[in-house]
Amino acid sequence: MTLKKSFETIAVSGVSGGDKATGAISFPIYQSATFKHHGLNNSTGYDYSRAQNPTREEAEKTLAVLEGGKEAIGFSSGVSAITACIHLFKSGDNIILSDDLYGGTYRLFEETYKDFGLQAIFVDTTNTKNITAAINENTKAIFIETPSNPMMKVTDIRAVAKIAKENKLLVIVDNTFLTPYYQKPLELGADLVIHSGTKFLGGHHDLLAGFIVGNDEQILQRLRRIHMSTGATLSPFDSWLILRGIKTLHIRLDRAQENSIKIAKFLESNSNIEKVYYVGLENFEGYELNKKQSTGFGATLSFRVKDKKIVPKILESVKVIRFAESLGGVETLITYPITQTHSEIPEDIKKRLGVDEYLLRLSVGIENIDDLIKDLENAINSVKS
Known part of the structure; x- marks a missing residue:
């Protein structure tokens, strides 16, 4: 058998x-x-x-x-x-x-x-x-x-x-x-x-x-x-x-996805964040379609800040999260697409898509979720100090 x-x-x-x-x-x-x-x-x-x-x-x-x-x-x-x-x-x-x-x-x-x-x-x-x-x-x-x-x-x-x-x-x-x-x-x-x-x-x-x-x-x-x-x-x-x-793919993805959902909701509630782009949010445009053709939402998300002046401060202030290109690893990374992964996309396309000075991307890892959220919170709040 x-x-x-x-x-x-x-x-x-x-x-x-x-x-x-x-x-x-x-x-x-x-x-x-x-x-x-x-x-x-x-x-x-x-x-x-x-x-x-x-x-x-x-x-x-x-x-x-x-x-x-x-x-x-x-x-x-x-x-x-x-x-x-x-x-x-x-x-x-x-x-x-x-x-x-x-x-x-x-x-x-x-x-x-x-x-x-x-x-x-x-x-x-x-x-x-x-x-x-x-x-x-x-x-x-x-x-x-x-x-x-x-x-x-x-x-x-x-x-x-x-x-x-x-x-x-x-x-x-x-x-x-x-x-x-x-x-x-x-x-x-x-x-x-x-x-x-x-x-x-x-x-x-x-x-x-x-x-x-x-x-x-x-x-x-x-x-x-x-x-x-x-x-x-x-x-x-x-x-x-x-x-x-x-x-360990299934274990890593499940944990990272669990972290991603919590981080996405945290960012949605933050007054400095204008919009969060994550397939796992029920109010996200692609949520229902993704559920029909997939069994998960993944561990990558992007978010738009209200004031582009806070971007450098966030990138300099994160301690647990690393400011680096790439995604998909056990460590959480934050990326600035306009100058990194998407720097060579023509300006007209980037503008149409919303890939601009306000956008940051997170690849969420498997660290303790409280540490990740506290790190983001401290980085965003450091702008006020």
């Missing part, structure tokens, strides 16, 4: 349950660039680590199962995973993207690959009419973030997938914020899922990683070829760190 394992059990044990050769509970780090052949045409299945490595393979297979995909491919960063997806297209092709997304994604499409003739159109994907209006004869894919970065806008993945199917387009979803623990885009109709494994999957701010997960064998084969040829592959050690991080 085969036991059907839950998400949590698979996350803890990995697909192999440890090393079958030695019985090691922690899957080994195969820190080798190349592998010995037993004879002509007699390989162990591993030849060169750029093509495949046992530790990376374990991380890939584990994430594929958790995400509900046939296969996952591990990259050296989230940006390199997005880059591989871009290589699926050719000059003249058109890609529709969420207008509110990670600044590095914008930079790839509008700077690096624009010179190669790839056309990108950025629209508010929360309104599917915008997507339909942007489709033309050269459109090949729709790329969305949901919830988006940093405004936490929620896009209906099922609705986007329906439009894509009718127009024979690929749907690519960046699932970094919610991870497969809270959201499974492939089950909602997406073709490919992207992760910055640097964030919640790793969970400790100590690695760089990216993943693509999918079900279509033909597309996966193309991506594998791109992966090996361009060389931005996930290292054995970072693969092991991902495996270690995934073991």
Whole structure:
């Protein structure tokens, strides 16, 4: 009798349950660039680590199962995973993207690959009419973030997938914020899922990683070829760190989400805060849609202060919370998107979205909630002194 394992059990044990050769509970780090052949045409299945490595393979297979995909491919960063997806297209092709997304994604499409003739159109994907209006004869894919970065806008993945199917387009979803623990885009109709494994999957701010997960064998084969040829592959050690991080993914996310809800409510009640952007607030615009397609709200939120003059003081005054880029780790980080993660987004788009001098973003960690709220309270109140 085969036991059907839950998400949590698979996350803890990995697909192999440890090393079958030695019985090691922690899957080994195969820190080798190349592998010995037993004879002509007699390989162990591993030849060169750029093509495949046992530790990376374990991380890939584990994430594929958790995400509900046939296969996952591990990259050296989230940006390199997005880059591989871009290589699926050719000059003249058109890609529709969420207008509110990670600044590095914008930079790839509008700077690096624009010179190669790839056309990108950025629209508010929360309104599917915008997507339909942007489709033309050269459109090949729709790329969305949901919830988006940093405004936490929620896009209906099922609705986007329906439009894509009718127009024979690929749907690519960046699932970094919610991870497969809270959201499974492939089950909602997406073709490919992207992760910055640097964030919640790793969970400790100590690695760089990216993943693509999918079900279509033909597309996966193309991506594998791109992966090996361009060389931005996930290292054995970072693969092991991902495996270690995934073991506690569900515990970390549940605790961080619990903290996030309390922090969001605290910020809402503070007289210096104009608005809080968090999917877990019942009065937030994307709350009901997110509940329909996800099982959680995540641990990232943004908030707008009433007076931009208090921003420097807040960033200088936090003690428990760290002023740093990135997100998804056990430590709580505060970020100033306009000068950090979204500095390269054009001014007109930032203005339309509300990414301005008043906006701060929090990646909530797993520290004691009283310490976090007291730290925020002291930082905000320090403005008065």
